[in-house]
Amino acid sequence: ENGSAAAIPIDPRFDIAYVTPVTIGTPPQTLYLDFDTGSSDLWVFSSHTPESQVRGQRIYSPEKSSTAKLLAGHTWSILYGDGSGSLGNVYTDNFTVGGVTVTSQAVQTAQQVSYSFTSQSEIHGLVGLGFSTLNTVFPNGQLTFFDNAKSTLDSPVFTADLKWKKEGTYDFGFIDETKYTGEITYLPVQTDPGYWTFTSSGYAVGDGAFHPASIVGIADTGTSLTYLPAEVVTSYWGQVDGAVDSDYYGGYVFPCSSKLPSFTFGVGPANITIPASYINYAQITEGSPVCFGGLQSSSWLGVNIWGDVALKAAFVVFNGANPPTIGWAKK
Numbered sequence: 001e002n003g004s005a006a007a008i009p010i011d012p013r014f015d016i017a018y019v020t021p022v023t024i025g026t027p028p029q030t031l032y033l034d035f036d037t038g039s040s041d042l043w044v045f046s047s048h049t050p051e052s053q054v055r056g057q058r059i060y061s062p063e064k065s066s067t068a069k070l071l072a073g074h075t076w077s078i079l080y081g082d083g084s085g086s087l088g089n090v091y092t093d094n095f096t097v098g099g100v101t102v103t104s105q106a107v108q109t110a111q112q113v114s115y116s117f118t119s120q121s122e123i124h125g126l127v128g129l130g131f132s133t134l135n136t137v138f139p140n141g142q143l144t145f146f147d148n149a150k151s152t153l154d155s156p157v158f159t160a161d162l163k164w165k166k167e168g169t170y171d172f173g174f175i176d177e178t179k180y181t182g183e184i185t186y187l188p189v190q191t192d193p194g195y196w197t198f199t200s201s202g203y204a205v206g207d208g209a210f211h212p213a214s215i216v217g218i219a220d221t222g223t224s225l226t227y228l229p230a231e232v233v234t235s236y237w238g239q240v241d242g243a244v245d246s247d248y249y250g251g252y253v254f255p256c257s258s259k260l261p262s263f264t265f266g267v268g269p270a271n272i273t274i275p276a277s278y279i280n281y282a283q284i285t286e287g288s289p290v291c292f293g294g295l296q297s298s299s300w301l302g303v304n305i306w307g308d309v310a311l312k313a314a315f316v317v318f319n320g321a322n323p324p325t326i327g328w329a330k331k
């Protein structure tokens with residue numbers, strides 16, 4: 001059975017993250033979760049989360065679900081690259097997204113969440129869509145929703161059609177030809193250690209010359225911005241009057257009134273152009289004349305990340321066949 005679900009920006013001012021409605025258990029409990037191709041744990045705010053750490057989030061209560069089963073002796077603990085994290089225990093239960101149901105999905109219930117999760121009331125947990133090798137459940141790692149659902153889908157794929165300041169969609173099991181233009185270019189994926197890792201063929205700043213390069217990075221729906229090698233972002237921000245790489249603000253900032261160039265990245269023989277508006281990410285604070293860039297350096301990260309700023313410029317196919325590939329199309 002195939003499916004389709006909304007990817008809703010959690011903030012109307014800028015695309016910090018997207019959430020998607022899911023139902024868990026019997027009778028169904030609806031939560032809005034962050035679908036994240038950069039991790040592989042499905043965890044939720046729950047009746048096991050201390051009240052002091054819950055601030056408006058919906059919670060999953062396994063004790064209210066007749067189909068919930070404790071996965072005895074199993075725990076989990078995850079730390080994300082931005083320093084946020086969570087931990088807890090594990091149940092299996094019915095899990096449905098956009099009409100696709102997995103009857104015994106490992107649902108990781110949070111017993112602790114870090115403050116950055118407590119402070120974001122619109123995100124009720126995560127659905128990891130990375131490879132199951134990254135799952136943190138101990139002693140036995142669990143399968144992602146996609147790995148569990150794959151065999152029931154017409155095709156072992158899911159697609160991401162994220163949008164700038166608008167609602168997009170995640171589709172499961174099929175490729176909707178109405179969502180893109182031209183051809184889809186498929187690239188090989190390196191599945192070790194478990195991210196959707198691919199190699200971009202280069203970049204161009206605005207209408208400038210294309211610079212062939214091999215940029216190895218991960219396609220990560222759970223990261224707001226895009227983080228690329230210093231030489232790439234330096235050549236981009238070098239074209240913007242008043243842009244500086246600020247220690248104070250933790251990245252490239254620029255006068256909000258500046259005209260930004262677009263950014264084009266290569267996908268095999270094809271390319272995707274990120275409009276300048278997507279790179280004019282947000283004012284530092286409400287009403288500030290200083291704006292934060294959507295393109296930042298990856299040098300302190302140790303990995304290049306094609307986050308939402310890049311993904312929303314394309315229609316992206318996450319092909320879970322053997323071997324997996326990743327497809328990119330203009331839209």
Ligand SMILES: N#Cc1c(N)n[nH]c1N1CCCC1
Pocket residue numbers: 034036038039080081082083084126220222223305
């Ligand atoms: N850091 C980080 C990160 C990432 N690279 N992918 N998803 C992430 N998060 C999901 C929720 C919090 C951080």
